[in-house]
Structure formats: structure tokens, C-alpha cells
Amino acid sequence: xxxxxxxxxxxxxxxxxxxxxxxxxxxxxxxxxxxxxxxxxxxxxxxxxxxxxxxxxxxxxxxxxxxxxxxxxxxxxxxxxxxxxxxxxxxxxxxxxxxxxxxxxxxxxxxxxxxxxxxxxxxxxxxxxxxxxxxxxxxxxxxxxxxxxxxxxxxxxxxxxxxxxxxxxxxxxxxxxxxxxxxxxxxxxxxxxxxxxxxx
Amino acid sequence: xxxxxxxxxxxxxxxxxxxxxxxxxxxxxxxxxxxxxxxxxxxxxxxxxxxxxxxxxxxxxxxxxxxxxxxxxxxxxxxxxxxxxxxxxxxxxxxxxxxxxxxxxxxxxxxxxxxxxxxxxxxxxxxxxxxxxxxxxxxxxxxxxxxxxxxxxxxxxxxxxxxxxxxxxxxxxxxxxxxxxxxxxxxxxxxxxxxxxxxxxxxxxxxxxxxxxxxxxxxxxxxxxxxxxxxxxxxxxxxxxxxxxxxxxxxxxxxxxxxxxxxxxxxxxxxxxxxxxxxxxxxxxxxxxxxxxxxxxxxxxxxxxxxxxxxxxxxxxxxxxxxxxxxxxxxxxxxxxxxxxxxxxxxxxxxxxxxxxxxxxxxxxxxxxxxxxxxxxxxxxxxxxxxxxxxxxxxxxxxxxxxxxxxxxxxxxxxxxxxxxxxxxxxxxxxxxxxxxxxxxxxxxxxxxxxxxxxxxxxxxxxxxxxxxxxxxxxxxxxxxxxxxxxxxxxxxxxxxxxxxxxxxxxxxxxxxxxxxxxxxxxxxxxxxxxxxxxxxxxxxxxxxxxxxxxxxxxxxxxxxxxxxxxxxxxxxxxxxxxxxxxxxxxxxxxxxxxxxxxxxxx
Numbered sequence: 001x002x003x004x005x006x007x008x009x010x011x012x013x014x015x016x017x018x019x020x021x022x023x024x025x026x027x028x029x030x031x032x033x034x035x036x037x038x039x040x041x042x043x044x045x046x047x048x049x050x051x052x053x054x055x056x057x058x059x060x061x062x063x064x065x066x067x068x069x070x071x072x073x074x075x076x077x078x079x080x081x082x083x084x085x086x087x088x089x090x091x092x093x094x095x096x097x098x099x100x101x102x103x104x105x106x107x108x109x110x111x112x113x114x115x116x117x118x119x120x121x122x123x124x125x126x127x128x129x130x131x132x133x134x135x136x137x138x139x140x141x142x143x144x145x146x147x148x149x150x151x152x153x154x155x156x157x158x159x160x161x162x163x164x165x166x167x168x169x170x171x172x173x174x175x176x177x178x179x180x181x182x183x184x185x186x187x188x189x190x191x192x193x194x195x196x197x198x199x200x
Numbered sequence: 201x202x203x204x205x206x207x208x209x210x211x212x213x214x215x216x217x218x219x220x221x222x223x224x225x226x227x228x229x230x231x232x233x234x235x236x237x238x239x240x241x242x243x244x245x246x247x248x249x250x251x252x253x254x255x256x257x258x259x260x261x262x263x264x265x266x267x268x269x270x271x272x273x274x275x276x277x278x279x280x281x282x283x284x285x286x287x288x289x290x291x292x293x294x295x296x297x298x299x300x301x302x303x304x305x306x307x308x309x310x311x312x313x314x315x316x317x318x319x320x321x322x323x324x325x326x327x328x329x330x331x332x333x334x335x336x337x338x339x340x341x342x343x344x345x346x347x348x349x350x351x352x353x354x355x356x357x358x359x360x361x362x363x364x365x366x367x368x369x370x371x372x373x374x375x376x377x378x379x380x381x382x383x384x385x386x387x388x389x390x391x392x393x394x395x396x397x398x399x400x401x402x403x404x405x406x407x408x409x410x411x412x413x414x415x416x417x418x419x420x421x422x423x424x425x426x427x428x429x430x431x432x433x434x435x436x437x438x439x440x441x442x443x444x445x446x447x448x449x450x451x452x453x454x455x456x457x458x459x460x461x462x463x464x465x466x467x468x469x470x471x472x473x474x475x476x477x478x479x480x481x482x483x484x485x486x487x488x489x490x491x492x493x494x495x496x497x498x499x500x501x502x503x504x505x506x507x508x509x510x511x512x513x514x515x516x517x518x519x520x521x522x523x524x525x526x527x528x529x530x531x532x533x534x535x536x537x538x539x540x541x542x543x544x545x546x547x548x549x550x551x552x553x554x555x556x557x558x559x560x561x562x563x564x565x566x567x568x569x570x571x572x573x574x575x576x577x578x579x580x581x582x583x584x585x586x587x588x589x590x591x592x593x594x595x596x597x598x599x600x601x602x603x604x605x606x607x608x609x610x611x612x613x614x615x616x617x618x619x620x621x622x623x624x625x626x627x628x629x630x631x632x633x634x635x636x637x638x639x640x641x642x643x644x645x646x647x648x649x650x651x652x653x654x655x656x657x658x659x660x661x662x663x664x665x666x667x668x669x670x671x672x673x674x675x676x677x678x679x680x681x682x683x684x685x686x687x688x689x690x691x692x693x694x695x696x697x698x699x700x701x702x703x704x705x706x707x708x709x710x711x712x713x714x715x716x717x718x719x720x721x722x723x724x725x726x727x728x729x730x731x732x733x734x735x736x737x738x739x740x741x742x743x744x745x746x747x748x749x750x751x752x753x754x755x756x757x758x759x760x761x762x763x764x765x766x767x768x769x770x771x772x773x774x775x776x777x778x779x780x781x782x783x784x785x786x787x788x789x790x791x792x793x794x795x796x797x798x799x800x801x802x803x
Binding site: 034035036041042043046053127133137141 | 336337340405409410412413416417418443444445446447448450451452454455458462463464465466470482483484485488491492495
């Protein structure tokens with residue numbers, strides 16, 4: 001059978017049959033992230049168009065956001081540390097690192113809440129100016145995605161704590177890989193949003 | 201207690217469900233088997249049946265529209281009893297007319313054609329066609345259907361809220377859609393419309409993600425991309441388009457909701473006065489919504505029409521007994537159309553005051569789409585060349601697809617040209633054009649697909665006699681209605697108008713509107729034949745063999761209907777999807793699994 005397939009001149013895009021479950025899940029995640037990218041691309045494009053109208057008044061964004069960024073990036077770092085420890089079978093360290101990642105993730109959301117509060121306390125509400133509207137909307141949409149990712153991160157953290165890294169290594173690796181991609185992606189989106197919303 | 205990873209592993213999404221174990225009986229309980237099923241075939245049929253039920257609702261709305269336009273001022277006493285608010289004295293109110301038009305468009309585009317063609321046939325056919333036992337993410341698939349069901353229910357429920365259903369057109373242009381007090385149809389109905397669309401988009405994203413992932417990574421051994429049937433290619437391209445184009449509409453819907461309920465001014469301009477009250481909003485741009493909407497809206501028409509063309513292409517060879525013409529060029533055409541469809545949205549906005557240079561760009565890329573579309577159309581025609589046609593019901597519908605695609609496509613040449621569009625914009629020419637294309641091509645392909653795959657889905661044949669009658673009672677009135685509407689448009693009849701009786705220059709169109717309305721009644725009545733045929737065949741149709749049409753793709757190697765898990769053994773593919781005209785023990789065709797020693801391989 002193999003020789004028949006090997007001789008196939010049209011076999012440019014692979015004929016090895018169905019891919020592994022891990023690859024399928026990773027592909028699904030990337031397709032999902034493509035749609036999320038399109039969502040933020042649409043917000044960005046709308047922002048650029050809306051900015052060109054006469055009433056655009058830039059709002060001073062709270063300096064707390066720099067702290068929030070650091071928290072989110074640290075959380076990404078903690079996920080990497082958990083993976084590093086896990087691949088070396090240091091499960092206690094992996095559990096601690098993952099716990100830190102989840103904690104920092106929720107910390108980011110709390111800090112975001114505080115940043116919105118600061119802005120509102122300064123009299124800048126959602127409808128105050130188009131810049132404020134976009135700020136609340138885009139960071140809010142990001143926070144919702146962070147919340148979804150945190151559900152997954154919490155799940156994986158629990159799996160790490162109860163020793164699934166040892167007893168079900170393949171699943172743990174898959175969960176870890178999905179968490180890393182999703183979480184780092186959201187970190188990158190956040191950095192992009194912060195730079196875009198403050199600079200442009 | 202279930203630990204996180206065991207729970208995850210037990211879910212079909214992570215474990216890969218039954219894929220490694222061959223067909224199984226599947227879940228035993230009725231609820232898990234037919235209601236909350238993760239089997240792609242059940243979900244596909246759920247989508248198709250839900251879509252057909254929504255089509256009945258959409259058709260009922262079309263009847264109301266045609267009653268109003270064909271017999272304006274006539275008092276329909278019976279209807280006033282059922283619709284005391286919309287038709288108080290038997291004559292429709294203008295507000296109700298707008299809600300009816302809006303909901304007809306919304307239901308037909310999103311809840312009929314998208315449901316049946318992309319999610320319905322896509323779910324049913326893709327795993328069978330690529331030789332997989334199920335979709336890549338069965339649980340997500342089930343979730344997709346039930347979210348879709350919720351969105352459809354929500355959309356229908358909006359008829360019963362205060363102010364009635366949304367009345368701002370299926371395009372929901374602001375400011376009308378952004379200010380709740382602007383019109384009765386801008387109120388709660390519009391909010392529900394937006395929420396329902398949000399659920400629809402979520403469901404379509406899950407469904408599209410599944411189709412793309414399945415085509416990419418669940419193909420059987422030997423099933424290269426170049427051996428996929430054109431249906432699968434069309435679902436694949438349509439799903440990618442949907443995945444990329446729907447999120448911008450989500451963004452726009454969020455912004456519109458905020459404009460409606462949170463006081464923002466994304467789309468609301470300065471100086472808007474509603475009912476003698478000046479609104480506080482300022483600086484927003486209604487055109488921004490149009491850009492975001494049509495960035496989805498244009499690819500969406502290809503999301504609908506590409507699967508229709510794919511289905512027609514796969515029906516043809518079974519009844520011409522020869523391969524489709526120009527398979528590879530057809531695939532490249534689908535890819536090219538998909539790519540081009542993302543950059544042409546501005547042709548819906550030629551009269552929005554855009555710069556003539558921008559208009560010229562959009563004209564140019566729009567007319568460029570006609571190149572791959574024409575090649576595709578000619579390939580379909582050439583597939584008939586020299587063939588001895590077996591005029592069974594599915595073939596009639598597939599031929600109808602070609603006919604409507606050709607004649608509807610010509611209208612696109614006029615509308616894609618900015619200069620001509622200035623004149624024709626918002627007239628019945630546009631209504632005629634898009635109904636022939638995303639109405640007719642998709643409707644005929646839907647029926648063609650159902651007649652063709654019904655034996656596979658339910659294990660029984662549909663009645664040929666009723667099927668053929670149904671074809672003529674669909675094709676003839678459909679073509680009459682929308683071909684004539686092109687001429688209404690050329691005479692200047694504007695679309696969305698509730699009544700034409702007040703305009704002298706449209707007085708002459710009265711007879712045309714009457715003929716169109718009568719044809720519409722014939723069209724709708726003709727569909728009863730389909731319903732009767734569908735239900736009757738379900739219980740009393742002739743038992744179908746595994747391969748009733750002597751066709752070549754993988755689904756015909758499975759029993760009719762296929763069991764849970766589809767195939768008795770993992771199929772291995774040796775040839776392309778159109779191996780007709782070769783002699784094998786089975787006849788003048790070779791199914792994709794026939795080894796090359798048994799019959800020469802065409803591709």
C-alpha cells in the first residue's frame with residue numbers, strides 16, 4: 001500500500017492519513033486564535049477610521065497599566081517555568097509555578113478592574129470620548145478572552161497539582177501546549193493594545 | 201471523583217472518540233443519540249431540518265411581502281385575525297412591512313441557507329467525504345448546533361416583543377438601528393436581533409472551525425487535497441471565509457450595542473434629531489458600520505454560494521457518467537474567489553459618497569471576480585459536453601443551479617460597475633440579482649443536495665415523479681419572479697418601499713408586480729410537494745442501496761444510512777473523486793477506494 005501512495009504524483013499535501021490528536025487540537029486552537037485576531041483587527045480598523053473625525057480627544061490612560069502589563073508578562077513567564085519544571089519531572093516546582101501563573105492572571109484582571117476604576121474616578125466613562133469608548137471596549141474584550149483562558153489555566157494547574165503530569169503525561173503535555181499558546185497570544189495582544197491605545 | 205484530565209480525556213474532543221475503534225453502535229439513549237448527539241450525521245441532519253423549518257418561516261414572510269406588493273390596499277381579513285398589530289384592518293402597516301422584509305432577509309441568509317448548506321451539508325458530508333469517522337471536535341460540533349438553535353429561537357421570538365421585530369433591514373444600518381426611539385423596529389426587536397446574531401456567529405465559528413480542522417487533519421490515507429470532491433473544497437473555502445469575515449461583524453455588533461445602550465458614538469453622527477429631540481451623540485460615522493458590515497456581508501454571499509456550486513459539481517458527474525471538467529482549475533477558482541471576496545466589500549457602497557478612485561478600485565476587483573467565477577461556470581457547462589444526461593431529480597436541480605448562476609451572474613456585471621450601480625443601487629434590479637444568485641442558486645442546490653443524499657441520510661429513495669414536478673414548480677416561478685424584478689429595477693422601482701401606488705412613474709409596474717406575486721404563490725405552493733415527498737419518503741420510500749447513483753466518492757462505500765463511526769474499516773483512497781468512464785466490476789465507474797490494479801487511475 002505504501003508504495004502506491006509514495007508513487008502518487010499529487011501527494012503534495014501529505015498522505016499519511018489522519019494526524020495525531022494533539023496536532024488536531026493545536027490546529028483548532030490556531031484557527032480560533034485567527035478569528036480572535038480578526039476581531040481585534042476589526043476594532044483597530046474601526047479605531048483608525050473613527051479617529052479621523054473631528055471630535056477625537058485623547059484620554060490620559062492610567063499609569064497602573066504598566067504594572068498590569070508586568071503582571072501579565074510575569075504570568076506568561078510562570079507558565080514557561082511550569083513547563084520547564086514539568087519536562088524535567090520536577091512536579092512540585094511545576095505546581096508552584098503554575099499556581100503563580102494562575103494567581104498572576106487573576107491579578108491582571110483585578111488590576112484591570114482597578115485601572116477602569118481609576119479612569120472612571122477621573123470622570124472618564126465609556127461614552128465620554130471616542131478614545132475612552134475604544135479603550136474600555138477593546139480592553140474589555142481582551143479581559144473576556146483572558147477570563148476564558150484562565151479557566152483553561154486553572155484546569156491545567158489542578159491537573160498538575162494532582163499529579164496528572166506523571167499519570168497522564170500525553171494529556172498533560174497537550175494541555176500545557178494549549179495553555180502556553182493561548183496565554184502567550186493574549187499577552188502579545190495586550191502589549192499590542194497598550195501600545196496602540198497609548199501611542200496612536 | 202473525576203479529575204480534570206480524566207474528564208478531559210473522556211470527552212471526545214481530547215480522546216479522539218471512537219476514531220481508533222471502527223464503527224460502534226454509538227450512544228443508546230434517545231437523548232444522547234438524537235438530541236444531544238455528537239455524531240456529525242445527526243448534527244448535520246439537525247441543522248438541515250432546522251434550516252428547512254426556518255425556510256418555512258422565511259417563505260411565509262415572503263408571502264406577506266408579495267401580498268402587499270401584488271395587491272396593495274386589499275384587506276386580508278383572515279390575516280388581520282392572526283396579525284392584529286401588523287395588519288390591523290387586513291392591510292399591512294408600513295412598520296410591519298419593514299420588519300417582515302428585515303426578518304425575511306435575515307432568516308433566509310443566516311438561518312436557512314447558512315444552516316442547511318454550510319453547517320448542515322458541511323457537517324453531514326465532510327467527514328464522509330474525507331474518510332473520517334467524525335468531525336475533528338464532535339463536542340464542539342454539538343455545542344455549535346445548540347447555540348445555533350438558540351439563536352434561531354431568539355430571532356423568531358423577537359416578533360413578539362414590544363415594537364415587533366427589527367425593521368432596519370438585514371444590514372441593520374445605523375443611525376436607524378442605533379437609536380431605539382427612531383422607529384418601532386429599532387427598539388427591543390433590534391437588540392434581540394443583535395444578540396441573536398452574536399449567538400449565530402459563535403455557532404458558525406464553532407462549525408467552521410470544525411470543518412477546516414477536519415479537512416486539514418482528518419483525511420483518510422491516500423486522500424490528498426487534490427483528491428477531495430469539489431463539495432469539500434467549497435465547504436473548506438466557505439468556512440475559512442466565514443471564520444475570517446464574521447469577527448469584524450462581531451466587533452461591529454458590540455459597537456452598535458454600546459451605541460444603543462451605553463451612550464457611545466461609534467456610528468452616531470453629530471446633530472441627529474429624533475422626534476424633535478436632539479441626540480447628545482457626536483462625531484460617529486454611520487459609514488463605519490457599512491464598511492464593517494460589508495466586510496462580512498460580501499464574503500458571506502460566497503460562504504453561501506460556494507457550497508451550492510460545490511454540491512452541483514458533485515451531483516453532475518453521477519448523471520453525466522463522466523468526470524467534471526477542469527477539476528483543478530475549478531479548485532483554483534474557488535481559492536481565487538475566496539481571496540478576492542475579502543477585498544471587494546465597497547461595491548455595496550458606491551453611492552455612499554466614497555471617492556471615485558476608491559469606487560474605481562472596488563469596481564476593478566469586483567469585475568476581476570467574474571474571471572474565476574466564469575471559468576468555474578464554464579467548467580460546469582463543459583462537464584455536460586458530450587454526455588448522455590440521465591434526467592433524474594438531482595440532475596434537474598444541478599442544471600437549474602447552472603442556469604441561475606449564469607443568468608444571475610450577468611446582473612453582477614452591471615452592479616459591480618460603479619457607474620451603472622449609481623443608477624441601479626437600491627432598485628429591484630439588485631433584489632432580482634441577489635435572489636437569483638444567493639437565493640436561487642443556493643435554493644436549487646439545497647434541493648438537489650437533499651434529493652441526491654436523502655438515500656444516504658435516511659436509507660430510502662425519494663419519489664422521482666414528485667421530485668421532477670417539484671423542480672419545475674420551483675425553477676419556473678423562481679426565474680419568472682426574479683428575472684422580472686430586474687426590469688422593475690430598470691424602470692426605477694426602489695426596493696424596501698412599502699407601496700408603489702403613490703408614484704405616477706411606477707403606476708405601469710402594477711401588472712408586473714401582480715404577475716410576480718402570483719408566481720411567488722405558485723413557488724411557495726410548489727414547495728408543498730417537497731414537504732410531502734420528504735415526509736412520505738422518510739417512512740415509505742423505496743429502500744436505498746449503499747450506492748444508488750453509482751457514484752464514486754467515499755460516502756457511497758458506507759451503508760445507507762451509515763452507522764455511528766461511518767465506515768466498517770478505515771478507507772484507503774487510491775484515486776480522485778471523479779473516476780467515471782472506466783470499466784470495473786461495479787460498472788462504468790470506480791469508487792475512490794478501488795485499488796489502481798483494478799482500474800486505471802485518472803488522477
